[in-house]
Amino acid sequence: MPTSVIIRDLVIDTHCGVTPEERSTIQQLAVDVEATYDMAQAVIDDDIKKVVDYEQVCQIIKDIAQTETSALLETLGNHMINRLFENTDAHTITITLTKKTRATVLGNQGSIGAKVSAQRPEGPQGDRPSPLLVKHVPSIPRGRALDIATGRGRNALFLAKAGFQVEGLDQNREALAACDEKAKQLGLRNLSLKEIDLEQSPSIENNAYELIVNTYYLQRDLAPTIVNGLKVGGVLIFETFLMENHHRFNHPRRKEFCLEPNELLTLFNGLTVLYYHEGATANGPYLASLVAFKHS
The missing domain is CATH 3.40.50.150 (Vaccinia Virus protein VP39)
Structure with missing residues (x-):
């Protein structure tokens, strides 16, 4: 019973930017995560921790955002996804990263972001037969x-x-x-x-x-x-x-x-x-x- 697990608006301080000047300054990053899991056992036991630990997912994302310096949001997102695959049983993961930009485009300031998606490298079924x-x-x-x-x-x-x-x-x-x-x-x-x-x-x-x-x-x-x-x-x-x-x-x-x-x-x-x-x-x-x- 694959189900999407969603975490929204996780706000983290990070160093991510195209220029060295950007990366030298702490910036707020908003992170959304959507991952698919097989929830059958969790539903039977009425216990989400049988499948996914929300606190663990948030901590992994926070650790990477706060300890790694990247020029591209896509790079940061890929690192988060790879770590989550190593530590959770997610089938697919989509991470959306959004940050405010100080740059002015057409007279306006706003947000920039990136969406990164991946599925577990060994394939959708893992060790189970097709x-x-x-x-x-x-x-x-x-x-x-x-x-x-x-x-x-x-x-x-x-x-x-x-x-x-x-x-x-x-x-x-x-x-x-x-x-x-x-x-x-x-x-x-x-x-x-x-x-x-x-x-x-x-x-x-x-x-x-x-x-x-x-x-x-x-x-x-x-x-x-x-x-x-x-x-x-x-x-x-x-x-x-x-x-x-x-x-x-x-x-x-x-x-x-x-x-x-x-x-x-x-x-x-x-x-x-x-x-x-x-x-x-x-x-x-x-x-x-x-x-x-x-x-x-």
Whole structure:
């Protein structure tokens, strides 16, 4: 149950300005924070501190504003967001910074400000399996499953526990090691992992998989190889960021890793679509989500 938590009009003394003269003078900064959290447990227990500590959030912002000197409000905002991600479980964070300006523009004095937004770097679900995958996997016949860009194994481990014979691909050795260790702890013997850079070696076994999963990884030229890797009747579950997410949250930072509207449908136009959605999800990110099967 993702919910926005809002803090308004937090006033702090800071040293922030474009010129050295500005930065040498204490200035009042008004800070607004909006962050999304999973509030389910807090609602059940009627205890907000199960999820977020308002005093902690305010103290983190205050500490950064009072101890760091920045030329740009955007820099200060990014530092605040990064620290909040390190110390809280927020999914997305938007910080608005406003300060009075002594400069006169067209005969008037007013305020200047900046709004900075970001989402948690490791992705919207963290270590949890993709909700899209969880929703659709019960209807998929068990067999071989391929998890592309496995990472630490949130989807691969889920599939192995669900009874698939899973193969996970990733180029991050450390992440694969963490996945392997977790599989051993769970006693899963139906999961194999392979360290591979798919951009350099875009190789997937043909006509081999009942299911291929690809989340938060975009390599456009891999699409035909993915289709060829599915057995007839095999299912593709694909989900990643839209360009809108880059514009709103600057994530991913490289916009070539984001999809244009309807681009995902074009990439896999040879498959039969079972489900498709584009837009904002409950906890913030803008995603394109596809479930499709290979008809022939």
